[in-house]
Amino acid sequence: MMKAHRLLRAAVWLTAGWITLVASTQAATLSAPIAAKALKAKKLADKEHYQQAIDVLVPMPKRGYDQAYIARMLGIFYWQNEQLEPSIKALTIAVNSNELEAQSMWSTRHMLADVLLIDKQYDKALHQYYRLAKRLPKGNKGDKIWLRISQIHYQLGQWRKTLRGVQHYEQLGMPDAVQPLSLKVGAQLQLSQWAGAIISLKRLLLLEPDKKQWWMQLVNLEMRTKRYGDALDSLALARLQGIPFEQHDRQLLAQLYAQNGIPERAAQVMSTIKGLANNTNLLVTQAQYWQRAKAWDKAIETWQLAARRDKQYHWQVAQLMLQQGQYQAVLSVLDKVEEPEHKADVALARTRALYQLHQVDHALKQAYYANRVQPSVEAKSWIRYLKHLKRLSKKHTS
Template sequence: MRTAIQVSKAYELEQQEKLSEAIELLESIKSNARYDKAYVARMLAIYYWQSGQPSKAIKQLKFAVDSDAFKNEQGWQTERMLAELMLSENMPEQALQHFDHLAQTAHANSITKEQLADVWLNKARAYYLLQQWDPLLTTIDHHQKLDNTPRQQPLSLQLTAEIRLSLFNSAIITTQKLLALQPDNLVWWQQLSSLYMQTKQYRLALATLVSAERAGIDIPDNLQFSKAQLYAQQGVPEHAAMTYAELQVDGKDIETMVKQARHWQTAREWTKAQTAWSAVARLNSKYYENVSRLALQQGKYQEALTALDKASGLSQHTRQLLKIRAYAGQKDYSKAKQTAEVAHREQPSKQTADWLIYLAQMTKE
């Protein structure tokens, strides 16, 4: 009776937001009765937890559980409190021991299916902290048999385990479920596309990113890069180039600008390709060679010559061969022949020899 009165007073103090006084009162209780000591310990644990003293709360709950004073559901719920507190305090190994016992004794204590499902989910969380992926998947399976409602936490745990175990096809299905739950979450779109790429399903990887954009998802630059690469891989260079063009990249990002120019060229979008190559060349003059070659391809011979004069890092022989083509294209055969003679004298080759034969014939005419 004396213990009951003191416990009642402690409860009243807690209700009056005098938690420290309630704790002091409970700590002062002296009793020899096993049940009384366990009851006070459990109440103290709750108050310690509320006051931000989790280690003391765990110690009191462990005492209450080890005393074996509580029977049936009361004992089960006390051990559940201990296991969940241990888990929240990053003590997964100790928590697992109690979750295992809770799962084994749930039926005998008439525990609801929902509470047992939570036990299995918490077991999975403990295995996650321990990075034990196989038992995590087994535990999630037990959880889903009790609660098959798709929810973010169990599916996320399952997905992590499947990826770590390289179960990519299963991971795709899990990610699709997560995407159905959270269609506005970029992470799941990105994960699904990545898994398709890992399983070499590149068309689906690209379709996923395109679908994300159509769903109004703001795709960051790293995924735009992936999308551009996938377009190129699927043989759609113009879409690859357009994707690179839409990227919010630094105006001096030569690598991305080069990719864009190459894809425009592959797509036979000559004007866009030349504009892109010219932008790159203004940052690094060696790319004037690309501008020149593209101009030659389109019959823009004077533009080709102008670009060649600006090009750096080009061997003299290569520069001469390109100039020969440009002069010949302009039908300035005397300049072409003069350049070819110099090139052949400095570095004889089959190309220069063929040019000399051709130009000798053209100048005779």
């Protein structure tokens, strides 16, 4: 709103300058006493003695052009003196008088609309702006009027009307600008117009490539619409653009690499997260990425880091070690797996490791134990196979 305040104050001074021109070219249409008052008030206002200028002009004349002209001056002086309510009343009188010539009427109505907007009388301001849009002076495209209309509808949460206002603005052939496009994106998001919002955000990024907000909204929308490849491209491009990444941004980038079938790159991105080694959840995520990438040594190393912080992950370490043939090492890791639900699986894992280490008797004991804890086809198969090996071994010995 502060930006709007500065814009409107600039508009006020422009109108005040317009008064100077009118005073010299149309003073003859005023009655002599009123013309004298107008000139005196203007000199006071030029010195920023607004209240004194107002005192000169009130009470305003009752009839005709004198009243319209003085009402317009008072509206401006009241505004400059930060008196919104009397400014609105005076400008309304001037506009309703029908005494002003077309260009003067349009400028005065514009001033009234601006002051109503500053006073947050949005519906009344909209009424005036729409009237301004219907009767534009020659050479005025109306782009600023339609932008203001769009802003007010957005302020009121009227999303479809916001989009219609921006559409009018764009149909004037105006070049892309941040303000109308940001209004358009906001309204499209509220209306769940995801595809349109993506297009608008890409236009915004051409204007503000360094603004993180636009990049993240684009990525989120591309993910929402299941365009994961596009989301990855956008987020990676944002990183190359130098957009600062927080921890959650890096996690998102890693997630997108994984979703797009590049788990090794996902794990590498995770390595750039500060405090990774002290965060169990992040370590688990990275270990899973390494595992999906079939980078077994790195996966084992990362699972081990996670297991140091939470012993439940010793089981993941053991499974990968067994898979990679680290039979001697896995035995000590299996000793650390304490969860009751893994008892049978741990016994079977020991069975396999001991068998590979040619410790058939110990392997058979573990197979029996696994079958007692939780009978299974696998356990029974190991028992039959290992007993067969023992018989063969006795025959060979004898």
